[in-house]
Amino acid sequence: MGVVRSSVSAPVAELVKRRREPAVAQTLRSTAAATIAYVVALQLSSEAAPLTAPLTALLVVQVTLYSTLTTSIRRVNSVVAGVLVASAFSVLVGLSWWSLGLIILASLVVGRLVRVSEFVPEVAISAMLVLGVTRVASTAWDRVLETLIGAVVGLLFNFLFVPPVWVASAGESIEDLSRRMRRLLLRIGEGLTGTIPVERAAARLHEARRLDHDISEVDAALRQAEDSLRLNPRVREGLLHRVVLRTGLDTLEICTVILRVLARTFTDLAKERREEALFPPEVGTALEDLLESVADAVVSFAVLVTTEASESARVAEARLSEDLAEAARSREKVARLLLEGVQRHPRQWQLHGAVLAEIDRILYELDMENRSQRLMEELDRASREQRERHPRLAAARQWVRRRVPRRDRT
Numbered sequence: 001m002g003v004v005r006s007s008v009s010a011p012v013a014e015l016v017k018r019r020r021e022p023a024v025a026q027t028l029r030s031t032a033a034a035t036i037a038y039v040v041a042l043q044l045s046s047e048a049a050p051l052t053a054p055l056t057a058l059l060v061v062q063v064t065l066y067s068t069l070t071t072s073i074r075r076v077n078s079v080v081a082g083v084l085v086a087s088a089f090s091v092l093v094g095l096s097w098w099s100l101g102l103i104i105l106a107s108l109v110v111g112r113l114v115r116v117s118e119f120v121p122e123v124a125i126s127a128m129l130v131l132g133v134t135r136v137a138s139t140a141w142d143r144v145l146e147t148l149i150g151a152v153v154g155l156l157f158n159f160l161f162v163p164p165v166w167v168a169s170a171g172e173s174i175e176d177l178s179r180r181m182r183r184l185l186l187r188i189g190e191g192l193t194g195t196i197p198v199e200r201a202a203a204r205l206h207e208a209r210r211l212d213h214d215i216s217e218v219d220a221a222l223r224q225a226e227d228s229l230r231l232n233p234r235v236r237e238g239l240l241h242r243v244v245l246r247t248g249l250d251t252l253e254i255c256t257v258i259l260r261v262l263a264r265t266f267t268d269l270a271k272e273r274r275e276e277a278l279f280p281p282e283v284g285t286a287l288e289d290l291l292e293s294v295a296d297a298v299v300s301f302a303v304l305v306t307t308e309a310s311e312s313a314r315v316a317e318a319r320l321s322e323d324l325a326e327a328a329r330s331r332e333k334v335a336r337l338l339l340e341g342v343q344r345h346p347r348q349w350q351l352h353g354a355v356l357a358e359i360d361r362i363l364y365e366l367d368m369e370n371r372s373q374r375l376m377e378e379l380d381r382a383s384r385e386q387r388e389r390h391p392r393l394a395a396a397r398q399w400v401r402r403r404v405p406r407r408d409r410t
Contacts, residue, residue: 026061029061029157029158030057030061033061033153033154034054034057034058034061034150035054036057036153037053037056037057037149037153037154038050038051040149040153041053041054041146044145045146045149046142047142050142050146050149051146052079052083052129052146052150053153054150055079055126055129055150056076056079056147056148056149056150056151057150057151057153057154058150058154059075059078059122059150059154060075060076060150060155061154061157074116074117074118074119075116075119075122076148076151077116077119078116078119078120078122078126079122079123079126079147079150079151081110081111081114081116081123081126082122082125082126082129083127083144083147084144085123086103086107086126086127086128089102089103089127100128103124103128104127104128106127107123107124107126107127108120111124169224170218170222170224170245170306171245171305173218173221174218174222174248174252174302174305174306175299175302175306177211177214177215177252177302178252178298178301180211180214181211181252181256181259181295181298182295182296182298182299183295184207184208184211184259184263185291185292185295185298186292186295187204187207188204188262188263188291189287189288189291189292190288192279192283192284192285192287192288193277193279193280193281193284193285193288194277194278194284195274195275195277195278196270197270198270200270201263201266201267201269201270202267204263204267205263205264205266205267207263208256208259208260208262209260211256211259212256214256215252219249222245243375243378243379244305244375246378247305247371247374247375247378248301248302248305248306251301251365251371252301255298255365258361258362258365261354261358262355262358262359262362265351265355266278266355268351269351269355272347272348272351273348279341280337280341282337283337283341286330286333286334287334287355289330290327290330290331290333291359293323293330294327294359294363296323296327297320297323297327297363297366298362298366300316300319300323301366301371303316303319303320304317304320317368320366320368324363324366328363331359331360334356334359335356338352338353338355338356
């Protein structure tokens with residue numbers, strides 16, 4: 001008995017331990033909201049098993065408060081529409097293979113008519129589920145009541161237990177991406193003083209291309225973090241946090257594109273020099289040092305972007321300045337050596353110039369002045385869009401700001 005209990009409690013303990021992860025938090029929150037909705041529906045509904053209430057609660061409860069508010073109305077509309085379609089068919093024709101097809105067709109058409117956007121399939125899903133549980137004497141009004149109970153419980157659940165802010169997990173994703181970029185830069189810089197097989201250079205190119213998939217995953221984590229900052233009473237200056245993270249990821253995305261081009265250039269150079277060293281010893285060593293400095297700067301940039309505390313941000317900014325300064329010194333040395341080498345042996349001079357230009361582009365994107373300018377431009381754009389979207393709210397804020405100085409003077 002003790003063995004069984006320990007085997008059951010171990011997964012539960014692990015689930016509670018990982019409750020700060022988005023997937024785990026969503027699982028726990030959805031379970032709690034659905035259970036509460038079912039208990040409330042048992043008291044208010046005449047059905048013996050009011051399963052539509054927990055079904056609706058599952059659909060309404062989202063991982064962020066913003067997504068709950070923006071999608072709950074469409075989700076409730078889709079569920080109610082599916083309930084009404086299923087109830088009408090259960091009264092008229094009951095459940096059979098041909099009536100099921102008609103129900104699905106009618107539900108999808110109704111979903112388009114009531115404009116539930118991406119939740120059109122949920123109209124048909126709700127209709128089929130409701131029809132399955134309402135074959136024994138059930139009315140449409142009972143199901144609508146259960147749907148409203150589930151929706152209200154789901155909304156109140158997210159208002160009373162505000163979902164966590166997922167900035168930390170998004171920051172970890174951004175830093176993980178920067179470390180993968182660093183490892184790739186270091187691998188590209190390995191063995192530049194010797195002969196590099198084309199296969200190895202091509203493998204680095206394929207690895208650089210796979211970073212596109214990593215960018216997509218980080219972008220999904222960042223969108224979730226942005227939603228968690230919107231309308232969240234725990235967060236001040238949510239717009240600033242969103243813009244800092246978004247512009248940081250945009251910069252890293254540009255750097256991954258440049259990194260892919262850089263890997264392509266080294267692959268082309270390896271094809272041209274199959275039987276000889278890619279660079280002379282002095283040039284290859286300097287270029288390895290430069291790529292290492294650039295790799296360190298990429299990680300320092302990601303740490304700066306994801307750091308919230310002001311003291312830690314100052315430390316991260318100082319570290320990034322040191323890395324960029326070191327990279328700039330290495331870059332000047334590499335440029336001088338490449339120029340001297342091209343003047344002596346101009347073969348593949350365009351590829352040498354391309355390597356230097358691509359590294360320059362990465363350093364330009366990581367530059368703190370450019371970063372600050374891009375951040376201010378994005379903040380201005382976001383504020384302007386917010387004013388245009390909600391002109392009355394913007395006018396009210398402007399009126400309050402005009403009134404405050406007058407009060408201070410009196």
